[in-house]
Structures are given as structure tokens and as C-alpha cells.
Amino acid sequence: MVYDVVIAGAGPVGLFLACELRLAKLSVLVLEQLEDPHSPLKRLPFGRRGLWGPSVEAFYRRGLLDQIASQRSAGDRAPNQPVPGPIASGAQLRGPGGHFAGIPFDYSNIDSSRWKYRLPSPADNQLGSETEHLERVLAARALSVGVEIQRGQGVEGFEASDDEVTVHAGKQRVRARWLVGCDGGRSTVRKQAGFEFVGTEPEFTGYSVQVELADPEKLRPGRHYTPTGMYNQGQPGVIAMADFDGGAFHRTQPVTLEHVQAVLRRVSCTDVTVKVLHVATTWTDRAHQATTYRKGRVLLAGDSAHIHSPLGGQGLNLGLGDAMNLGWKLAATIRGDAPEGLLDSYTTERHPVGARILDWSRAQVALMRPNQASRALEAILRDLIDTRDGATYFAERVWGVALxxxxxxxxxxxxxxxxxxxxxxxxxxxxxxxxxxxxxxxxxxxxxxxxxxxxxxxxxxxxxxxxxxxxxxxxxxxxxxxxxxxxxxxxxxxxxxxxxxxxxxxxxxxxxxxx
Incomplete structure (x- = not known):
């Protein structure tokens, strides 16, 4: 059998793209390296992801929004709850509508009347969704419409010709007309295809940890910038940290209790003691992007095409936008009724969007640096973001209204x-x-x-x-x-x-x- 499309990666981007391609009745195979889709890092508190305007609209337009917004997450957790955002209604809510490097903009400052071409819609809300829940909904939809998903079968390599791609996954060889890499920041598809991946190297190692502290009163809640880094304690024992070591520790050594305690003490400037380490993961602010999203019959989407820090919660939304943009264009190309250059417009349209998000992430890092100049910039930005013009601008960017x-x-x-x-x-x-x-x-x-x-x-x-x-x-x-x-x-x-x-x-x- 020759599939129309093989997708490497069964994350939200790969699954959503598979659903898009099945709308055109194409044969789609999703190959996923992991046998078990479950992971503590996909569940609360670390698996929470914000879904902004274009993503919410995409799910609404495909009939998925109600399931994503209201189904219960795994275990005994409460349903994912929509976070109201006055994108079109102009409702004067109060409280944080989002943030930039931890600096919140308030709903009451946002002037949605400037957005002439917005109307009230079921897709007005911004959503907080658990990654595992989102994947479960998308996988169920994909299977229901005829997508084939093989887990424990990651793409290990491939050969591409002018007519098709032969994909190596375990002991099998799969033939397809097209291959799409949705296999993450360390994408095998991107590397083997020889895509140029350019950008900036990391300034810090980021940590997301869940711990029990012997002396929790020593660590203040909220986000704090110190002379040696940054830490944010959103809820007791759930801590994010940025250690400006040039990304040296990321994926180089096991993350032990002793190491977490040493970093936490350094960036918090306290002698706090970690009693128990439950979960820990590292990340960096490395920001790279493929110079094109297509080489012959191989395409990239999501983190395979662009990586950046998770600051501001833009990465998942960026990848879902890739899938929505690519799906119908690739389908038309395979059907044979695409106008000339339609598939190339995928890179033309989505690459600038990705570049803007990478710069958005870099700008936040600039405000986080542990130096006096960054603290001065932060003070100025706090004043600007607290104005009506400032809050509206940041809402446009964070919510995707400006797209x-x-x-x-x-x-x-x-x-x-x-x-x-x-x-x-x-x-x-x-x-x-x-x-x-x-x-x-x-x-x-x-x-x-x-x-x-x-x-x-x-x-x-x-x-x-x-x-x-x-x-x-x-x-x-x-x-x-x-x-x-x-x-x-x-x-x-x-x-x-x-x-x-x-x-x-x-x-x-x-x-x-x-x-």
C-alpha cells in the first residue's frame, strides 16, 4: 500500500494535521515513537497549555471545541475550564488576560472596539487545556475518521524520490506520496532531510519542578527576578526556574534532588531546603527555525519546524496553526486540483509567523536577564503594558488577534x-x-x-x-x-x-x- 501521507509524531500537531487531511479522504498513517502516550509532564501542573485565538477558532471550525473545553481530564481532575477573553464582546472583565515575561496585562485595559472585524463567537474564549487531554481528544477524532496510528513505531529514516517517500519505522518500510515531520524539536525527519535550522543559542537552563520543601515559608509565591536568575512559584511546591548558565545543564545530566536544591538556592538567594523531588524537567530558550518548511516531498510542522522557549505559551498554538494552514493545501496538491504554488504558500505564510514568535520569545528573555539593564527595561515595560494602548497591543499579539x-x-x-x-x-x-x-x-x-x-x-x-x-x-x-x-x-x-x-x-x- 502507498499512503497519501505519513506523519511522524502523534502529538497535538501531528494528530490535528491527520484529521485535516482525512477531511479530503486521503489515506494517512501516523507513526509515533512512544508506545505509551501518557506522561506526568503531559498532566497538570506541567501539562497545562494555553490555547489562544487562532487555535480555539480552528477547533471550533472543525467541531472539536466543545470536547476540548468540557471533557474531563485523566484521573479525578476537574474539566478543563474556558478562561473568558473579551476578544469580540468588549466585556470589561478584570484580572490578568495574559503576560509578557511575567508582566501581566489586564482585561479592563483592553480596547477590543479597535478590532473592527471581530464578532461575538463561541470561539471568543481562551482555553487552558491539559496536553494529555488534548491529545486524547485529537487521537479519538483521528481514529474515528479513519486515520491509522501506530505507536512504538518512530520514523528512523527515509529515502525520497520525485514521486514518493519510503519511510523506515522499526522493521517495516512504508511507502507514501508525502512525509510530514511533526516529531518535535529534535526531529529525525528534519535532520535526515537536511533542512537548514538556524537561530540563537540558549542563555539559560529552565527547570520545571514539583517538590516538597522543608521550609516553604522561605520561598515567596509568584514570579521573582533576582541578581542570579528567576523563579516562579505558581502554587506551593510547583516551581519554574531560569538559571543563566548558557543552557549548559539541559539534557546533560540527571536532574537530582541535590541539583534542584542547589539551583533553587542560587536563583532564589535563599537557603531553602528541598525535602522531596516528585517531578523535574529542563528546557532552554534556544530559538531555531527551519529556513523553509518544505524540501521536495518532505514537509515540517510544529516544533520540527521551529523551537523556542515556552515563555508566553505560544509554541503549541504556533504548531496548530501550521497544521491548519498545511492540511488543505497538501490535500489539494495530492488530489491534483491545487493552483500552481499553493503548497509553497505554506512556507510563505507560516514562516513569518514563526519568526515573529521566536523574536517574541527572545524579547522576553532579554527582560529576564539578571542584570540592572533588564530590570530597568522591565520597569518601563510595566508602565507601558498598564496603559490602554499597551494592554491592547499585547492582547493582540498574545491572543493572535493581530495575525x-x-x-x-x-x-x-x-x-x-x-x-x-x-x-x-x-x-x-x-x-x-x-x-x-x-x-x-x-x-x-x-x-x-x-x-x-x-x-x-x-x-x-x-x-x-x-x-x-x-x-x-x-x-x-x-x-x-x-x-x-x-x-x-x-x-x-x-x-x-x-x-x-x-x-x-x-x-x-x-x-x-x-x-
Missing amino acids: RYDLGGEHPLVGRSCPDFELEDGTRVGTLLRDGKGLLLDFGRKASLQALNGHWGDQVRYVDSDARNRLGLSALLVRPDGFVAWASDTTPNPEEVTRAAARWFASREPHAIRR
């Missing part, structure tokens, strides 16, 4: 996430994207657009309905990933729609699907 692809259109909505319009019958546009097709929304019911109905086969659904709040728009063309490819405030020009659709969906004369 816009350069799609070449003149309308300010082109390249942005489609507002979740509520149509006359109560249907929401987000729910119309669940089958992975594009949308041509015709609010004015123009005969000229109706004539285009079916012009691109079954790739675009024509919707002729007014919306309860159309935001001044008359029509728009939406890609399968929910981003706007074309929009008009006036009487739409069918030729403009045709050109936009030809760029993202198919030529003017649809041709037979090739497999």
Missing part, C-alpha cells in the same frame, strides 16, 4: 480570520467550515455571484444569506482554514472573485481529480 497573512488583497479583512457571522437562520459561519471546504458568502444575494455557484466543483460552498451583522460587507471568499481570501464592501465584481478563487482553489475550468 494576518499577506494575501495581496486591498481590503483590510483579506488575510485575516473570518468573522463568525450569524446568518438569518441562526447558522454561524464557523460551523459551515467543518467539512474543510471554502465558502463564498453572498450577503446581498447578487445574481452575478449566484452564477458562480459550482464554478470550482465541490471545493467552495456558495451561501446566499444576509447576516445579522455583516460588518458593512457585501460578499467575501473564505479559505478552508477560515482566512479571508477576498472581500468587498460594495457590489461584488465576479471577475475579482474568480481571480481570487483561482489563486486559492483551482483554475477557472475545474479538471478531474487525480490520485
Whole structure:
């Protein structure tokens, strides 16, 4: 058998990508090195991940949001709870809406009225999800739609030709038309394919530990910068630390109780004593990115394509965005109805997004350095982030509201996430994207657009309905990933729609699907 796509890695990015490809009825095999998907590091407190705007919208548009937001996590833990964020509603909540290097911005300072093309939606909320729970939901969806998942079968190597890829996994050899590396920061796929991976080396070794302290009163709660590093005690005994050693300790030695105590004493400037070490892991602020996300029939997504520190919780969201962007483009390429250059637009669109996140991470490290200059910068930034302009700016960046692809259109909505319009019958546009097709929304019911109905086969659904709040728009063309490819405030020009659709969906004369 020759699979359409083999995906290396059954983390959230690989599983979500597999689900996206199955929307197009492609044959997909996911190969995962680990036999057991469970790990203490995937559970609370260390496995908690924030899901921001574009990720929440992606899950909503694919009918996964309710499961991710409400299903119970493993064991006796409570359900994952949504954290309300006034992305569109303008609700004046109070309290931290996010942070930058530990400096919080407050909901009450955020001016969401500046976001003209946002509408209230079930995807307004920011979510806190446990990694293990998220993987479980995505794996269940993948299996239910026909994805094959093999655990204990990591990709060990491959040979690629102009027509297909032969993947080595254990004793088996698997043939596929395409291979996608979603196998993490030390990606075998990326290394063997020879992708250039460039960036900056680490300044610190980060530690996430769960301990019992003999004298807990000596360690203050919250985040603290000291002359020798940083520590953050979010809840008693759950501590994150940054030791500015150039990343020297990361993955070089076992993390022992004695070592954790020595680092904790150094960065906290106390003589606190660690009585029991339950869980410990290390990480760094190394920030590297592949210069391209495609080489022939091999592609990268998630941490395989870019790595950076976990500061600010952007990594998972970045990878999920890769999967949402790549899935429909790779599917169209395999079907044979992709416009020229569609698959290359994956790198063109997602690489700048990744580069911005890497710089976002580096900027936070600059504020964390244990020196007087960083403390001075921190004081200035605290003042700025406490203003209405400052809080709004940081919310835009952290929540992903500012995300816009350069799609070449003149309308300010082109390249942005489609507002979740509520149509006359109560249907929401987000729910119309669940089958992975594009949308041509015709609010004015123009005969000229109706004539285009079916012009691109079954790739675009024509919707002729007014919306309860159309935001001044008359029509728009939406890609399968929910981003706007074309929009008009006036009487739409069918030729403009045709050109936009030809760029993202198919030529003017649809041709037979090739497999």
C-alpha cells in the first residue's frame, strides 16, 4: 500500500494535521515513537497549555471545541475550564488576560472596539487545556475518521524520490506520496532531510519542578527576578526556574534532588531546603527555525519546524496553526486540483509567523536577564503594558488577534480570520467550515455571484444569506482554514472573485481529480 501521507509524531500537531487531511479522504498513517502516550509532564501542573485565538477558532471550525473545553481530564481532575477573553464582546472583565515575561496585562485595559472585524463567537474564549487531554481528544477524532496510528513505531529514516517517500519505522518500510515531520524539536525527519535550522543559542537552563520543601515559608509565591536568575512559584511546591548558565545543564545530566536544591538556592538567594523531588524537567530558550518548511516531498510542522522557549505559551498554538494552514493545501496538491504554488504558500505564510514568535520569545528573555539593564527595561515595560494602548497591543499579539497573512488583497479583512457571522437562520459561519471546504458568502444575494455557484466543483460552498451583522460587507471568499481570501464592501465584481478563487482553489475550468 502507498499512503497519501505519513506523519511522524502523534502529538497535538501531528494528530490535528491527520484529521485535516482525512477531511479530503486521503489515506494517512501516523507513526509515533512512544508506545505509551501518557506522561506526568503531559498532566497538570506541567501539562497545562494555553490555547489562544487562532487555535480555539480552528477547533471550533472543525467541531472539536466543545470536547476540548468540557471533557474531563485523566484521573479525578476537574474539566478543563474556558478562561473568558473579551476578544469580540468588549466585556470589561478584570484580572490578568495574559503576560509578557511575567508582566501581566489586564482585561479592563483592553480596547477590543479597535478590532473592527471581530464578532461575538463561541470561539471568543481562551482555553487552558491539559496536553494529555488534548491529545486524547485529537487521537479519538483521528481514529474515528479513519486515520491509522501506530505507536512504538518512530520514523528512523527515509529515502525520497520525485514521486514518493519510503519511510523506515522499526522493521517495516512504508511507502507514501508525502512525509510530514511533526516529531518535535529534535526531529529525525528534519535532520535526515537536511533542512537548514538556524537561530540563537540558549542563555539559560529552565527547570520545571514539583517538590516538597522543608521550609516553604522561605520561598515567596509568584514570579521573582533576582541578581542570579528567576523563579516562579505558581502554587506551593510547583516551581519554574531560569538559571543563566548558557543552557549548559539541559539534557546533560540527571536532574537530582541535590541539583534542584542547589539551583533553587542560587536563583532564589535563599537557603531553602528541598525535602522531596516528585517531578523535574529542563528546557532552554534556544530559538531555531527551519529556513523553509518544505524540501521536495518532505514537509515540517510544529516544533520540527521551529523551537523556542515556552515563555508566553505560544509554541503549541504556533504548531496548530501550521497544521491548519498545511492540511488543505497538501490535500489539494495530492488530489491534483491545487493552483500552481499553493503548497509553497505554506512556507510563505507560516514562516513569518514563526519568526515573529521566536523574536517574541527572545524579547522576553532579554527582560529576564539578571542584570540592572533588564530590570530597568522591565520597569518601563510595566508602565507601558498598564496603559490602554499597551494592554491592547499585547492582547493582540498574545491572543493572535493581530495575525494576518499577506494575501495581496486591498481590503483590510483579506488575510485575516473570518468573522463568525450569524446568518438569518441562526447558522454561524464557523460551523459551515467543518467539512474543510471554502465558502463564498453572498450577503446581498447578487445574481452575478449566484452564477458562480459550482464554478470550482465541490471545493467552495456558495451561501446566499444576509447576516445579522455583516460588518458593512457585501460578499467575501473564505479559505478552508477560515482566512479571508477576498472581500468587498460594495457590489461584488465576479471577475475579482474568480481571480481570487483561482489563486486559492483551482483554475477557472475545474479538471478531474487525480490520485
